[in-house]
Amino acid sequence: MPLSVHGLRKSFNGRTVLEGVDFSVAAGELVAFLGANGSGKSTTLRCVMGITAPDSGSISIDGTALETLQGRDLQQVRQRMAMIFQKIHLVPRRTALDNVCAGALSRIPTVRSLSPLLFPADVQQEALDCLDRVGLADRALDRVGRLSGGQQQRVAVARALCQRADVVLADEPVSALDPHAAEQVMALLRELAHAEGLAVAAVLHQPDLALRYADRSIGLLQGSMTFDLPSTEITADHLDTLYAPDRDVSDRKSAA
Amino acid sequence: MTPQILTPAVARRSPSAQTRVALVRPKKPLRWITTAAVAAVVVGLHAVAIEGTDFKPALLVDGWKGMAAFIGDAFPPDLSWEKTIRPGLEATLVTLWIGLLGTTLSVPFALLLAALAAENTSPHRLVYQAARSVLSFFRAVPDIVFALIFVTAVGLGPFAGVLALICHNTGVMGKLWAESMEEIDSGPQEALRTAGANRIQQVANATLPMVVPQFVGLLLYRFDVNVRSSLVLGLVGAGGIGLLINQSIKSFQFDSMLTHILIVLVLIIVVDQFSAWIRRRLAA
CATH class of the missing domain: 3.40.50.300 (P-loop containing nucleotide triphosphate hydrolases)
Incomplete structure (x- = not known):
């Protein structure tokens, strides 16, 4: 179990x-x-x-x-275990891809996690795959703040997937989302x-x-x-x- | 919702109901005495302050002629290019550079100390207290005192001014940044913690990107303040237009002094407009 x-x-x-x-x-x-x-x-x-x-x-x-x-x-x-929050808790100024990569931080060395520019290529590829699984691969480079509430929550789900939970x-x-x-x-x-x-x-x-x-x-x-x-x-x-x-x-x- | 559930609440709100809700304020007989006491203390403090500063408006009225003569000597401003305007512009640039370097070179120190001095990013309670104390020290010592100290080490000139501004600005900006980090929504940081990110990763990937707009806004505000501070630093020998203003006063060339002040006025307006423009772009 x-x-x-x-x-x-x-x-x-x-x-x-x-x-x-x-x-x-x-x-x-x-x-x-x-x-x-x-x-x-x-x-x-x-x-x-x-x-x-x-x-x-x-x-x-x-x-x-x-x-x-x-x-x-x-x-x-x-x-x-990964957690999804009512208030979503993504960083609005960063892209969807960068937010999803953050789910993998525990697998990234600290020096390579200081900026999204340093994230390893395989982590970025995996994050893109996770975004694809929630149907948002085409919005990967959009800032999260520009996405709708429902899309943001799906990005948060992708972050949980990228954590390999x-x-x-x-x-x-879904409490903060429209029907x-x-x-x-x-x-x-x-x-x-x-x-x-x-x-x-x-x-x-x-x-x-x-x-x-x-x-x-x-x-x-x-x-x-x-x-x-x-x-x-x-x-x-x-x-x-x-x-x-x-x-x-x-x-x-x-x-x- | 069914009507049965609503009935009690509706009955209580309706004006025709027999029992109305009454607002009961607790009686506080001491309140006006407290207010009067506070007012008396405030008035008393001001009376002492007026005494302590020799605040006598009559002196100003009697002595207006001296002031008028001083200002009269300054008119018309000296507009000779070689003697006044060109050195003034060059010195103004130096003043601007002092303000710029004093602001940007303090960024790494302020950033580090702010991260250590904000409750939500500091690694330990002791580190937090220590960082707060360091920031308080740099904030408490005026930049002009730092300038006098550095002049004894590196001699008169703009370099001492830059060093002084770095020290003082680290204290002020570190404190302002730490506070804006404490006010930020801690949710994204908590989300990364549950995902197994360590403290540095949480700060670099959640807290810092969340506060970037506030940080840049405060940075521009400090640049604005530091350019004006570097004028005053010039008065104690740290170079720039402040030094020229001081020299023209000492040699009784009040018309040159006025020209320099007008140049400073333009500089201040330009810097102010520039930082307002950036902040507007940032907010959009």
């Missing part, structure tokens, strides 16, 4: 955000995380990625438990899973996108998993428990 997570717990200042999350993502599978704001979806991804340190729990990449590793070994295993974690990858671009990016993520055998996990705010594109969906409610089912088996009841409006109203009443 490329990615498996057991008993993930996290609390911030005494407030429990995750209480024992278990899941796994297989190669060739797109898994969606659903849940209301504050349910712990993004924290889950950030813990897996190592941006946030979990209080306890075990994270394994291809059967290797991260907590048993340290230093360089840990970093090398971590590099097999086999696990891709996407934190609300058409969101469909395109979701279709791309599904294609990378199905056609190239990547393990893809995406936090989504739109249940309908999850149901249409993800093979499996995981529901999180206040830090606990409420379901982990193939997307075809998910019903309106399942979703209602996640986004139950009456919780919201009772909150307001007690505040008033």
Whole structure:
């Protein structure tokens, strides 16, 4: 299993955000995380990625438990995971190609990474191939700031590919995009899973996108998993428990 | 959304509802006393400052004749080419070169110190504090003091002025650059960190390219300031048009002084327009 997570717990200042999350993502599978704001979806991804340190729990990449590793070994295993962000996080003034090359920085000697002019030719060729896989090879030399939001997110996906990751974690990858671009990016993520055998996990705010594109969906409610089912088996009841409006109203009443 | 969900909120907002929301401000009886105390302190400080600087407008009114005579001696400006204008233009060029070199040669030092003195790019807390201290020192010592020090080493002339500007400008520009790096969106840097890039790679491929426009804008602003500073440096012997102005005052040639000042005026306007033009191009 490329990615498996057991008993993930996290609390911030005494407030429990995750209480024992278990899941796994297989190669060739797109898994969606659903849940209301504050349910712990993004924290889950950030813990897996190592941006946030979990209080306890075990994270394994291809059967290797991260907590048993340290230093360089840990970093090398971590590099097999790539992250896609809601805010895209590319450098707008640089070209799409240069941004994609940055995904390969861990393979480039530091002196040759000081300027895009020094990037090795084989890395540039690989970056161009990655851009081709997301359908943007013709925009390789355009500044990222000149591309649309959807195109920028696809460049970010290409950067993840250039990192040679086999696990891709996407934190609300389409929340900042218009509906058409969101469909395109979701279709791309599904294609990378199905056609190239990547393990893809995406936090989504739109249940309908999850149901249409993800093979499996995981529901999180206040830090606990409420379901982990193939997307075809998910019903309106399942979703209602996640986004139950009456919780919201009772909150307001007690505040008033 | 269903109507049942909306009902409570709508009822609370409607004016006909029986219970209205009241805005309760906490009472702060001490507030006006604080305001009055602050005002009294500010007024008091100014009173002391007026006393301490011998600030007496009456002296200015009484002595206006001396000023008028001084300015009268300066008119008409001396427009002789060989004696005044040509040396003035040559010295102005020297002033410009001092400002230019003082700015560009401080770039490597300012860049290094800025990267070490910005929280998001500094490798360690101790390095950060040390770099901040170095920048503060170079900023705190005025360029004119640096010039006096360098004159004792390399003698009178423009070279001492260039060295002085490099030192002072490193402090100021390093601080300004460090601050603009701290204000930049840290997202791209975080993205490269998760991709396994080391610290230097993160800075070179995310932080620095993100701040280039701000850096160039600040660089041009400092060039503008440094050209004007190099005028003053000329007064203490660091060459350039400042030196000529000083000499013409000392030899009571106020008409030459006025010509030189007019040349300086043109220089300042040209530099200002030039850097404004570049900054406009950069923003577009």
